[in-house]
Amino acid sequence: MAEQRAGRVVSRRSERIQDAVPFRMMFGFRMHSGYAERRLEPGVLDLTFGDPHEMQMPEYVEALRSAAVPEDELWFAYKQSERPAQDAAAASLERVVRLGWTGDDLRMTTGGFGAITVAMKVLADPGDEVVYTLPPWFLYEPLALEAGLAPVKVRAAEPSFDLDLGGIASALTPRTRIVVVNSPNNPTGRIYPPELLLGLAGLLAEASARFGHRIWIVSDEPYNRIVFFGNEFHSPAEFYPHTLVCYSYGKTLLAPGQRLGYIAVPPGLEGRDEVLEAVDMMQIAAGWLFPNAVMQHATPALEKLTLDVAALEAKRDRLVGAMREIGYEVAVPDGTFYLWPRSPLPDDEAFVADLSRRGVFVMPGALFETPGWFRICLTATAETIEAAIPHLRDAFEAARKLRHGGVVEADSGQIP
Template sequence: MPDQPVSDRSRRIQDVTPFRKLFAFLRHSGYDKRRLDPEVFDFTFGDPHEMATSEYVEALRDAALPQDELWFAYKQSELAAQEAAAAALRKVVDLPWTADRIRMSTGGFGAITVSMKVVADPGDEVVYSLPPWFLYEALAVEAGLVPIKVNALQPSFDLDLEAIAAVITARTRIVIVNSPNNPTGRVYPPETLRALADLLEEASARNGRRIYLISDEPYNRIVFDGATFHSPAEFYPWTLLCYSYGKTLLAPGQRLGYLAIPPAMPDADPLLEAFESVQIAAGWLFPNAVMQHAVPRLEELSIDVAHLQTKRDRFVTALREMGYTVASPEGTFYLFPKSPIPDDEAFVADLAQRGVLVMPGALFETPGYFRICLTATMATIEASLPHFEEALRSTQPG
C-alpha cells in the first residue's frame, strides 16, 4: 500500500492559499539572500533594520543573571510578568485589568492559536475580515476549525458588520478582530466596536451558544496623530485579548506575548485553566524564563512611534505625488497602496527586479494592493523612492 509521509492535516495546512504563498516566498524566491544585499530595499516583514537599543539589550542581559536556583526552571506565567503586563495594559485599554487574568504566551501568535483551541471544537466556525493577517486561516485549519471570511468595506477597510452578521450560524464560535489592522493600518472606532458587540450578543442569545471575540492587538500601542486606541474588550466582555511584545519592541524573534481576559467576563477561571492546559499539552507554549523575567523592564520600552509617523508621512506623501493611491494608516507600521495594475503579484515581481521587496495583496487575500513595511530605515525609504516611481511609470502607456 502507498505510504503517505505527512498527515492529511499537514496537507490541509500547506494547501491554505496565504500560507502556501508565504512559504513559496520564503523558500523559493531567494528572499533570505536578497534581504542581506545592500543594493536591495527590504519592506517585507516587520523586522528590525537597525541594531537593538542598549536599553533592550541590557534588559535581557540583566534578566539572564540568575537570582535564585529556580531562575531557569520550568515557567508557566510568572507573577511579576503578569503584574507588569496588567499595569501597562491598564494605560492602553481603560479597564481594571489584573494579573490573575493574564497568561503569558509565546507571542501574540501563541495566544491566538491557544485561544482558538480553548473556546472552539473541531468543526466550529471562525469569522474574520479580509484583508487579514495571513496566518489566521492556517491557525484555524490546524485547530480543526472552519474559516469564514468576509470582505472589509472599501475604501475605508472598516468592518462590514452586515456581512459579519450574514455569515453567523449556529456553528459560529469565534470572531477575530485585528485593530490596528495589519495590513491596512485601520483603527476601528468605538461606534463600530460597540455595534459589533451588540451584534455578537444578539447572535449568541439567538444561537444559545456564546460567540467569543479574539482581539488580535499587537499594534495597540502603535497609533498615530494622537489617536486613542479602543479595544473590543471595552464593549464585549467575552473578548480574548491577544498581545505581542514583538511589535512594540520591534523584536519579533523574541517570542513573548500574553492573553488577557476582561474583568467583566464572568466565570473566567475555567477558561484560564484551559488555556494553561492547552499550552502544556501543545508543547509547553510559555515564554522562556529570561523573557518573562525581563517583562517589567521591557514594559518601560517602546519603538519610536513619532519616528514611525514621520516615515509614514514621508512615504505616503512621496507615493501620492508619484501617482499611487494610498491611504495614510492610523496605526501599525504598514502602508497598503493600490497596485497600479490589477495583477499585484506581477507588479510586486517587477519591483523585486528593481531591488524593492514588498508583499503582494494576494498574500492578504486582497488582490490589487501591496504592503510596505515602515520598519526600514529612513535612508532606505529615500533611496527606494526612485525605484517606486520607475515601476509606476513602466505600467503607464506611452
C-alpha cells in the same frame, strides 16, 4: 483506515495547512523566491516583514542581559506565567484599555502566535467556525486549520477597510464560535472606531442568543501601542466582555525573534476563572506555550521601553506624501507600521515582481487574499525608504505605460 492512509506520508491536517493560500504564498515567498538571499545583497531595499533594520536599543539588550543572571536556583526552572511579568503586563494593558486589569487576568505566552493558538483551542471545538476579515494577517487560516476549525472570510468595506458588519452578520451560523478582530489592522493600518465595535458587539450578542451559545471575539492587538497622532485605539473588550485579548511584544519592541506575549481575559467576566484554567491547561498540552524564563524575568524592564512611534510616523508621512505625488492611491494608516497602497496594475503579483527586479521588496496583496493591493513595511530605515521612492516612481510609470498598450510576459509574470 489503513486504506485511507495508503500512499500518504503526512496527515491530512498537514496537507490542508500547506494548501492554505496565504501559508503557501508566504512560505514560497520566504523560501523559494530568492528573497532570503537577495535581501542581504548590497543595494536591495527590503520593505517586507516587520523585522528590525537597525541595532536593537541598548536598554533592551541590557534588560535581557540582566534577566539572564540567575538570582536563585530556580531561575531557569520550568516556567508557566511568572507573577512579576503578569503584573507588569497588566499595568501596561490598563493604561491602554481601562477595565481594571490585574496580573490575575493574564497568562504569558510565546508571542501573539501562542496567544491566538491557545485562544482558538480554548474557545472552539474541531468543526466550529472562526470568522475573520480580509485582508487578514496571513496566518489566521493556518492557525485555524491546525486547531481543526473552519475559516470563514468576510471582505472589509472598501475604501475605508472597516469591518463590514452586514457581511459578518451574514457569515454567522450555528457553528460560529469565534470572530477575530485585528485593530490596529495588519496590513491596512486601520483602527476601528468605537461605534463600529459597539455595532459588532450588538450583532454578536444577538446571534449568541439566537444560536444558544456564546460567540467570542479573539482580539489580536499587537499594535495597540503603535498609534499615530490624532488617533485613539479602542479594544473590542471595552464593548463586548466575551473577548480574549492577544498581545505580542515583538511589534512594540521590534524584536519578533524574542517570543513574548500574553492572553488576557476581561476582569469580572462570568466564567473568567474557568477560561483561565483552560488557558493554563491548553498552554501545557499544546507544547508548553509559555515564554522562556529570561523573557519573563525581563518583562518588567521591557515594559518601560517602546519603539520610536514618532519616527515611524515621520516615515509614514514621507512615504505617503511621495507616493500620492507619484500617483499611487494610498490611505494614511491610523497605526501599525505598514502602508497598504493600491497596485497600479490589477495584477499585484506582477507589479511586486517588477519592484523586486528593481531591488525593492514589498508584499503582494494576494498574500493577504486581497489582490490589487500591496503592503509596505515602515520598519526599514529612513534612508531605505528615501532610496525606494525613485524605484516606486519608475515602477508606477512602467505600469502606467503597460496599461496603455504594453504586454506582460506570461512566462515570467513580470513587467517587461
